[in-house]
Amino acid sequence: MKRVILLVMDSLGIGSASDASSFGGIGFTDEGADTLGHIASTLSLAGTPLQLPHLAGLGLLESYKLKNGVYPAGMSSPDKIHGAWAYARETSRGKDTPSGHWEIAGVPVPFDWSYFPRSTPFFPEALRDQIFDQGLVGGSLGNCHGSGTEIIKQFGEEHILSGKPIFYTSADSVFQVAAHEKYFGLERLYELCRCIRGLLDDSDLTIGRVIARPFTGKSPQDFNRTGNRRDFAVPPPGATILEKLREAGGSVIGVGKVADIYAHTGITREIRAHGHPALWRETLSALKQSEDNSIVMTNFVDFDALYGHRRDTHGYGRALEEFDRNLPTLLSAMHPGDLLIITADHGNDPTWPGSDHTREDIPILLTGDKSTAGTSLGARDTFADIGQTIAGYFSLEPFPKGTSLI
Secondary structure: OOEEEEEEEOOOOOOEOOOHHHOEEOOEEOOOOOHHHHHHHHHHHOOOOOOOHHHHHHOHHHHHHHHHOOOOOOOOOOOOOOOEEEEEOOOOOOOOHHHHHHHHOOOOOOOOOOOOOOOOOOOOHHHHHHHHHOOOOOOOEEEEEOOHHHHHHHHHHHHHHHOOOEEEEOOOOEEEEEEEHHHHHHHHHHHHHHHHHHHHHOOOOOOOEEEEEEEEOOOOOOOEEOOOOEEEEOOOOOOOHHHHHHHOOOEEEEEOOHHHHOOOOOOOEEEOOOOHHHHHHHHHHHHHHOOOOEEEEEEEOHHHHHHHOOOOHHHHHHHHHHHHHHHHHHHHHOOOOEEEEEEOOOEOOOOOOOOOOEOEOEEEEEEEOOOOOOEEEEEEOOOHHHHHHHHHHOOOOOOOOOOOOO
8 A cells, every 4th residue: 555644844944944035024024033943942932842752753854954964952952863854945935825835745936926015005996996897896905015913903894894804915925815604704705815816817917826714703802813714726737746647536635724725736635624622533533544645734724823923932833742742643643654644835934024934945754665764865956856756655657847756
Protein backbone atom coordinates (compact mmCIF):
# COMPACT_ATOMS: atom_id res chain seq x y z
CA MET A 1 0.00 0.00 0.00
CA LYS A 2 1.24 3.48 -0.93
CA ARG A 3 -0.27 6.51 0.75
CA VAL A 4 1.04 10.02 1.40
CA ILE A 5 -0.08 12.05 4.40
CA LEU A 6 0.77 15.69 3.73
CA LEU A 7 0.28 18.06 6.67
CA VAL A 8 0.74 21.79 6.16
CA MET A 9 1.37 23.72 9.37
CA ASP A 10 0.06 26.95 7.92
CA SER A 11 2.60 29.79 8.43
CA LEU A 12 5.27 27.91 10.43
CA GLY A 13 8.28 29.61 8.85
CA ILE A 14 11.76 28.96 10.26
CA GLY A 15 13.60 32.15 9.36
CA SER A 16 13.56 34.91 6.78
CA ALA A 17 14.22 34.02 3.16
CA SER A 18 17.24 35.39 1.33
CA ASP A 19 14.98 37.85 -0.52
CA ALA A 20 12.95 38.87 2.56
CA SER A 21 14.19 42.46 2.33
CA SER A 22 12.04 42.80 -0.81
CA PHE A 23 8.90 42.00 1.20
CA GLY A 24 7.24 43.73 4.14
CA GLY A 25 5.00 46.64 4.98
CA ILE A 26 5.14 50.38 5.43
CA GLY A 27 8.39 51.22 7.21
CA PHE A 28 9.69 47.65 7.60
CA THR A 29 10.75 44.57 5.65
CA ASP A 30 10.52 40.86 6.41
CA GLU A 31 14.28 40.54 6.83
CA GLY A 32 14.88 38.99 10.26
CA ALA A 33 11.41 37.44 10.58
CA ASP A 34 11.49 33.99 12.19
CA THR A 35 8.14 32.49 13.16
CA LEU A 36 9.35 29.39 15.04
CA GLY A 37 12.45 31.05 16.46
CA HIS A 38 10.67 34.10 17.84
CA ILE A 39 7.88 32.00 19.36
CA ALA A 40 10.51 29.83 21.06
CA SER A 41 12.50 32.81 22.35
CA THR A 42 9.38 34.56 23.67
CA LEU A 43 8.23 31.47 25.53
CA SER A 44 11.72 30.75 26.81
CA LEU A 45 12.04 34.28 28.22
CA ALA A 46 8.65 33.81 29.89
CA GLY A 47 9.96 30.70 31.67
CA THR A 48 7.75 28.32 29.68
CA PRO A 49 10.02 26.87 26.97
CA LEU A 50 8.31 25.48 23.89
CA GLN A 51 7.81 21.71 24.24
CA LEU A 52 7.62 19.85 20.90
CA PRO A 53 9.12 16.40 21.60
CA HIS A 54 7.40 14.56 18.75
CA LEU A 55 8.11 17.19 16.08
CA ALA A 56 11.67 17.31 17.37
CA GLY A 57 11.80 13.54 17.02
CA LEU A 58 10.90 13.92 13.36
CA GLY A 59 13.65 16.50 12.82
CA LEU A 60 12.01 19.93 13.22
CA LEU A 61 14.78 21.34 15.38
CA GLU A 62 17.42 19.92 13.04
CA SER A 63 15.67 21.60 10.13
CA TYR A 64 15.76 24.88 12.03
CA LYS A 65 19.43 24.44 12.91
CA LEU A 66 20.27 23.57 9.31
CA LYS A 67 18.75 26.90 8.28
CA ASN A 68 19.95 29.09 11.16
CA GLY A 69 23.04 27.39 12.64
CA VAL A 70 21.50 27.10 16.12
CA TYR A 71 18.51 25.46 17.76
CA PRO A 72 15.49 27.60 18.73
CA ALA A 73 15.88 29.23 22.15
CA GLY A 74 15.18 26.91 25.06
CA MET A 75 15.06 23.82 22.82
CA SER A 76 17.54 21.03 22.15
CA SER A 77 17.80 17.96 19.97
CA PRO A 78 16.29 14.69 21.23
CA ASP A 79 18.44 11.62 21.76
CA LYS A 80 16.97 9.90 18.72
CA ILE A 81 15.47 11.29 15.52
CA HIS A 82 13.01 9.10 13.64
CA GLY A 83 12.59 11.24 10.53
CA ALA A 84 14.56 12.97 7.80
CA TRP A 85 14.63 16.74 7.51
CA ALA A 86 15.35 19.63 5.17
CA TYR A 87 14.38 23.24 4.68
CA ALA A 88 13.25 24.94 1.48
CA ARG A 89 13.20 28.32 -0.17
CA GLU A 90 10.25 29.57 -2.21
CA THR A 91 10.78 30.42 -5.86
CA SER A 92 7.29 31.87 -6.36
CA ARG A 93 7.13 35.63 -5.91
CA GLY A 94 4.74 35.70 -3.00
CA LYS A 95 4.26 34.87 0.65
CA ASP A 96 0.65 33.79 0.43
CA THR A 97 -1.35 30.58 0.73
CA PRO A 98 -1.86 29.75 -2.98
CA SER A 99 1.78 30.42 -3.92
CA GLY A 100 3.09 28.23 -1.12
CA HIS A 101 0.62 25.39 -1.58
CA TRP A 102 0.86 25.28 -5.36
CA GLU A 103 4.65 25.18 -5.20
CA ILE A 104 4.49 22.44 -2.54
CA ALA A 105 2.37 20.48 -5.04
CA GLY A 106 5.01 20.83 -7.74
CA VAL A 107 3.84 23.97 -9.55
CA PRO A 108 5.63 27.23 -8.66
CA VAL A 109 3.79 30.40 -9.61
CA PRO A 110 5.41 31.73 -12.82
CA PHE A 111 3.82 35.19 -12.68
CA ASP A 112 3.51 38.13 -10.31
CA TRP A 113 0.23 38.52 -8.46
CA SER A 114 -1.74 41.74 -8.60
CA TYR A 115 -2.13 43.58 -5.30
CA PHE A 116 -4.52 46.29 -4.29
CA PRO A 117 -3.09 49.72 -3.33
CA ARG A 118 -3.39 51.20 0.15
CA SER A 119 -5.86 53.78 -1.07
CA THR A 120 -9.53 53.96 -0.05
CA PRO A 121 -11.32 52.47 -1.86
CA PHE A 122 -8.62 49.90 -2.56
CA PHE A 123 -10.27 48.55 -5.71
CA PRO A 124 -10.78 50.35 -9.03
CA GLU A 125 -13.93 52.41 -9.52
CA ALA A 126 -14.81 50.40 -12.63
CA LEU A 127 -14.75 47.16 -10.60
CA ARG A 128 -16.91 48.75 -7.92
CA ASP A 129 -19.50 49.75 -10.51
CA GLN A 130 -19.47 46.24 -12.00
CA ILE A 131 -20.05 44.67 -8.57
CA PHE A 132 -22.97 46.95 -7.76
CA ASP A 133 -24.45 46.57 -11.25
CA GLN A 134 -24.96 42.85 -10.54
CA GLY A 135 -27.77 43.85 -8.17
CA LEU A 136 -26.61 41.77 -5.22
CA VAL A 137 -25.67 44.77 -3.06
CA GLY A 138 -26.17 48.52 -3.32
CA GLY A 139 -22.98 49.62 -1.62
CA SER A 140 -20.11 48.53 0.60
CA LEU A 141 -18.28 49.48 3.79
CA GLY A 142 -14.59 49.44 4.66
CA ASN A 143 -13.10 49.41 1.17
CA CYS A 144 -9.61 49.52 2.69
CA HIS A 145 -6.64 47.52 3.92
CA GLY A 146 -7.26 46.04 7.34
CA SER A 147 -7.11 43.20 9.84
CA GLY A 148 -10.09 40.87 9.59
CA THR A 149 -10.88 40.94 13.29
CA GLU A 150 -10.52 44.71 13.56
CA ILE A 151 -12.53 45.43 10.42
CA ILE A 152 -15.66 43.74 11.79
CA LYS A 153 -15.30 45.58 15.09
CA GLN A 154 -15.08 48.86 13.20
CA PHE A 155 -17.84 48.32 10.65
CA GLY A 156 -19.91 45.40 11.97
CA GLU A 157 -22.73 47.40 13.54
CA GLU A 158 -23.09 49.69 10.51
CA HIS A 159 -23.11 46.58 8.32
CA ILE A 160 -26.02 45.09 10.27
CA LEU A 161 -28.00 48.34 10.05
CA SER A 162 -27.25 49.13 6.40
CA GLY A 163 -27.01 45.65 4.89
CA LYS A 164 -23.84 46.67 3.07
CA PRO A 165 -21.02 44.07 3.03
CA ILE A 166 -17.56 44.96 4.32
CA PHE A 167 -14.88 44.92 1.62
CA TYR A 168 -11.21 44.84 2.61
CA THR A 169 -7.81 43.54 1.56
CA SER A 170 -4.33 42.91 2.96
CA ALA A 171 -0.74 42.63 1.79
CA ASP A 172 -1.74 39.38 0.03
CA SER A 173 -3.43 39.16 -3.35
CA VAL A 174 -6.93 38.97 -1.90
CA PHE A 175 -10.35 40.61 -2.07
CA GLN A 176 -12.10 39.84 1.24
CA VAL A 177 -15.78 40.22 2.02
CA ALA A 178 -17.06 40.16 5.61
CA ALA A 179 -20.76 39.81 6.30
CA HIS A 180 -23.00 38.66 9.15
CA GLU A 181 -24.32 35.11 8.79
CA LYS A 182 -27.79 36.00 10.10
CA TYR A 183 -28.42 39.54 8.90
CA PHE A 184 -26.75 39.26 5.49
CA GLY A 185 -26.99 35.51 4.93
CA LEU A 186 -24.29 32.91 4.33
CA GLU A 187 -25.41 31.77 0.88
CA ARG A 188 -25.83 35.38 -0.19
CA LEU A 189 -22.26 36.06 0.92
CA TYR A 190 -21.00 33.10 -1.10
CA GLU A 191 -22.97 34.24 -4.14
CA LEU A 192 -21.47 37.73 -3.86
CA CYS A 193 -17.95 36.30 -3.63
CA ARG A 194 -18.51 34.07 -6.66
CA CYS A 195 -19.68 37.14 -8.54
CA ILE A 196 -16.58 39.14 -7.55
CA ARG A 197 -14.37 36.16 -8.48
CA GLY A 198 -15.90 36.10 -11.95
CA LEU A 199 -15.50 39.85 -12.43
CA LEU A 200 -11.86 39.69 -11.38
CA ASP A 201 -11.22 36.76 -13.72
CA ASP A 202 -12.56 38.89 -16.57
CA SER A 203 -10.37 41.86 -15.62
CA ASP A 204 -6.67 42.51 -16.17
CA LEU A 205 -5.99 41.90 -12.44
CA THR A 206 -4.45 38.62 -11.26
CA ILE A 207 -5.97 38.38 -7.79
CA GLY A 208 -5.33 35.07 -6.05
CA ARG A 209 -8.39 34.72 -3.85
CA VAL A 210 -11.76 36.17 -3.05
CA ILE A 211 -12.45 35.21 0.57
CA ALA A 212 -15.86 35.04 2.24
CA ARG A 213 -15.47 36.03 5.91
CA PRO A 214 -18.75 35.37 7.74
CA PHE A 215 -19.20 36.47 11.34
CA THR A 216 -21.80 36.40 14.10
CA GLY A 217 -22.62 38.50 17.17
CA LYS A 218 -24.51 41.69 17.96
CA SER A 219 -21.82 44.18 18.98
CA PRO A 220 -18.08 44.82 18.60
CA GLN A 221 -17.58 43.09 21.94
CA ASP A 222 -18.93 39.76 20.71
CA PHE A 223 -18.44 39.79 16.94
CA ASN A 224 -16.66 36.57 15.99
CA ARG A 225 -15.64 35.12 12.65
CA THR A 226 -17.10 31.65 12.08
CA GLY A 227 -15.78 28.47 10.54
CA ASN A 228 -17.84 28.97 7.37
CA ARG A 229 -15.08 30.84 5.56
CA ARG A 230 -14.79 30.03 1.86
CA ASP A 231 -11.89 30.80 -0.47
CA PHE A 232 -12.64 31.36 -4.16
CA ALA A 233 -9.22 30.93 -5.74
CA VAL A 234 -7.91 30.99 -9.27
CA PRO A 235 -6.82 27.50 -10.36
CA PRO A 236 -3.11 26.57 -10.30
CA PRO A 237 -1.20 27.38 -13.51
CA GLY A 238 -0.46 23.71 -14.19
CA ALA A 239 -1.33 20.18 -13.11
CA THR A 240 -0.31 19.75 -9.46
CA ILE A 241 0.59 16.44 -7.84
CA LEU A 242 -3.04 16.24 -6.71
CA GLU A 243 -4.27 16.42 -10.29
CA LYS A 244 -1.59 14.03 -11.53
CA LEU A 245 -2.56 11.37 -8.99
CA ARG A 246 -6.29 11.82 -9.64
CA GLU A 247 -5.74 11.44 -13.38
CA ALA A 248 -3.73 8.27 -12.72
CA GLY A 249 -6.69 6.77 -10.88
CA GLY A 250 -5.62 7.58 -7.34
CA SER A 251 -7.60 9.42 -4.69
CA VAL A 252 -6.92 12.81 -3.12
CA ILE A 253 -8.66 13.69 0.11
CA GLY A 254 -8.48 17.38 0.99
CA VAL A 255 -9.19 18.17 4.65
CA GLY A 256 -10.03 21.70 5.77
CA LYS A 257 -9.51 24.44 3.21
CA VAL A 258 -7.27 22.38 0.91
CA ALA A 259 -9.89 22.03 -1.84
CA ASP A 260 -10.48 25.80 -1.88
CA ILE A 261 -6.74 26.52 -2.14
CA TYR A 262 -6.44 24.42 -5.30
CA ALA A 263 -9.76 25.70 -6.72
CA HIS A 264 -11.07 22.13 -6.28
CA THR A 265 -8.71 20.78 -8.97
CA GLY A 266 -7.32 17.32 -8.28
CA ILE A 267 -9.58 16.69 -5.29
CA THR A 268 -11.60 13.47 -5.27
CA ARG A 269 -13.09 14.03 -1.82
CA GLU A 270 -13.43 17.21 0.22
CA ILE A 271 -13.82 17.13 4.01
CA ARG A 272 -14.63 20.46 5.61
CA ALA A 273 -13.61 20.98 9.22
CA HIS A 274 -13.10 23.99 11.46
CA GLY A 275 -10.51 24.20 14.22
CA HIS A 276 -7.48 22.03 14.83
CA PRO A 277 -9.24 19.38 16.95
CA ALA A 278 -11.75 18.79 14.15
CA LEU A 279 -9.00 18.84 11.53
CA TRP A 280 -7.13 16.15 13.45
CA ARG A 281 -10.26 13.99 13.80
CA GLU A 282 -11.05 14.23 10.11
CA THR A 283 -7.44 13.59 9.08
CA LEU A 284 -7.33 10.40 11.14
CA SER A 285 -10.73 9.32 9.83
CA ALA A 286 -9.65 9.97 6.24
CA LEU A 287 -6.46 8.00 6.78
CA LYS A 288 -8.40 5.02 8.10
CA GLN A 289 -10.69 5.08 5.05
CA SER A 290 -8.09 5.83 2.39
CA GLU A 291 -6.89 3.09 0.07
CA ASP A 292 -3.78 2.39 -1.97
CA ASN A 293 -2.50 5.25 -4.17
CA SER A 294 -3.98 8.07 -2.15
CA ILE A 295 -3.00 11.42 -0.67
CA VAL A 296 -4.54 12.77 2.52
CA MET A 297 -3.71 16.47 2.70
CA THR A 298 -4.64 18.76 5.59
CA ASN A 299 -4.03 22.45 6.12
CA PHE A 300 -3.84 23.40 9.81
CA VAL A 301 -5.00 26.97 9.38
CA ASP A 302 -5.38 28.07 13.02
CA PHE A 303 -1.64 28.70 13.33
CA ASP A 304 -2.03 31.40 10.71
CA ALA A 305 -5.57 32.69 11.17
CA LEU A 306 -5.88 32.69 14.97
CA TYR A 307 -2.34 33.35 16.11
CA GLY A 308 -0.07 34.61 13.31
CA HIS A 309 -2.30 37.34 11.91
CA ARG A 310 -3.49 38.28 15.39
CA ARG A 311 0.10 38.47 16.64
CA ASP A 312 -0.64 36.08 19.51
CA THR A 313 2.77 34.57 20.24
CA HIS A 314 1.76 32.57 23.31
CA GLY A 315 -1.38 31.26 21.58
CA TYR A 316 0.72 30.14 18.62
CA GLY A 317 3.05 28.32 21.00
CA ARG A 318 0.16 26.53 22.72
CA ALA A 319 -1.24 25.51 19.32
CA LEU A 320 2.14 24.07 18.32
CA GLU A 321 2.26 22.01 21.51
CA GLU A 322 -1.30 20.78 20.90
CA PHE A 323 -0.33 19.74 17.37
CA ASP A 324 2.68 17.92 18.76
CA ARG A 325 0.55 15.98 21.26
CA ASN A 326 -1.61 14.66 18.40
CA LEU A 327 1.27 13.33 16.34
CA PRO A 328 1.70 9.94 18.09
CA THR A 329 -1.89 8.97 17.25
CA LEU A 330 -1.26 9.73 13.59
CA LEU A 331 2.07 7.92 13.54
CA SER A 332 0.50 4.82 15.07
CA ALA A 333 -2.22 4.85 12.38
CA MET A 334 0.30 4.70 9.53
CA HIS A 335 0.77 1.48 7.56
CA PRO A 336 3.94 0.03 6.04
CA GLY A 337 4.53 1.91 2.80
CA ASP A 338 2.98 5.17 4.04
CA LEU A 339 4.94 8.40 3.72
CA LEU A 340 4.29 11.32 6.08
CA ILE A 341 5.42 14.81 5.04
CA ILE A 342 5.05 17.78 7.40
CA THR A 343 5.80 21.24 6.09
CA ALA A 344 4.56 24.86 5.94
CA ASP A 345 3.53 27.28 3.19
CA HIS A 346 5.02 30.62 4.34
CA GLY A 347 5.76 32.46 7.58
CA ASN A 348 3.61 34.61 9.85
CA ASP A 349 5.86 35.78 12.67
CA PRO A 350 3.57 36.82 15.55
CA THR A 351 6.26 39.15 16.89
CA TRP A 352 6.63 41.05 13.60
CA PRO A 353 5.15 44.49 12.77
CA GLY A 354 1.79 44.55 11.05
CA SER A 355 -0.60 41.63 10.71
CA ASP A 356 0.48 40.03 7.43
CA HIS A 357 2.50 36.99 6.39
CA THR A 358 6.29 37.04 6.48
CA ARG A 359 8.59 35.82 3.70
CA GLU A 360 10.38 32.82 5.25
CA ASP A 361 11.89 29.46 4.44
CA ILE A 362 9.94 26.38 5.52
CA PRO A 363 10.77 23.09 7.26
CA ILE A 364 10.29 19.73 5.54
CA LEU A 365 10.00 16.61 7.69
CA LEU A 366 9.60 13.08 6.31
CA THR A 367 9.03 9.73 7.92
CA GLY A 368 7.83 6.37 6.65
CA ASP A 369 8.50 4.53 3.42
CA LYS A 370 11.88 5.26 1.78
CA SER A 371 12.76 8.05 4.21
CA THR A 372 16.04 7.58 6.04
CA ALA A 373 15.71 8.25 9.76
CA GLY A 374 18.17 10.69 11.24
CA THR A 375 19.26 12.06 7.87
CA SER A 376 19.60 15.65 6.71
CA LEU A 377 18.25 16.18 3.21
CA GLY A 378 19.86 19.60 3.00
CA ALA A 379 18.78 23.04 1.85
CA ARG A 380 16.31 22.86 -1.03
CA ASP A 381 15.96 25.50 -3.72
CA THR A 382 12.19 25.18 -4.13
CA PHE A 383 9.11 23.96 -2.28
CA ALA A 384 8.45 21.96 -5.46
CA ASP A 385 10.87 19.30 -4.21
CA ILE A 386 7.92 18.06 -2.14
CA GLY A 387 5.69 17.59 -5.18
CA GLN A 388 8.56 15.94 -7.05
CA THR A 389 9.09 13.56 -4.13
CA ILE A 390 5.43 12.52 -4.16
CA ALA A 391 5.47 12.10 -7.94
CA GLY A 392 8.42 9.72 -7.67
CA TYR A 393 6.81 7.87 -4.78
CA PHE A 394 3.74 7.12 -6.91
CA SER A 395 5.83 6.52 -10.08
CA LEU A 396 4.17 9.44 -11.86
CA GLU A 397 5.67 11.59 -14.60
CA PRO A 398 8.15 14.02 -13.02
CA PHE A 399 7.59 17.77 -12.83
CA PRO A 400 9.77 20.23 -14.77
CA LYS A 401 10.71 21.86 -11.44
CA GLY A 402 12.07 20.30 -8.26
CA THR A 403 14.25 17.40 -7.17
CA SER A 404 13.00 14.43 -5.17
CA LEU A 405 14.00 14.31 -1.51
CA ILE A 406 14.21 10.51 -1.52
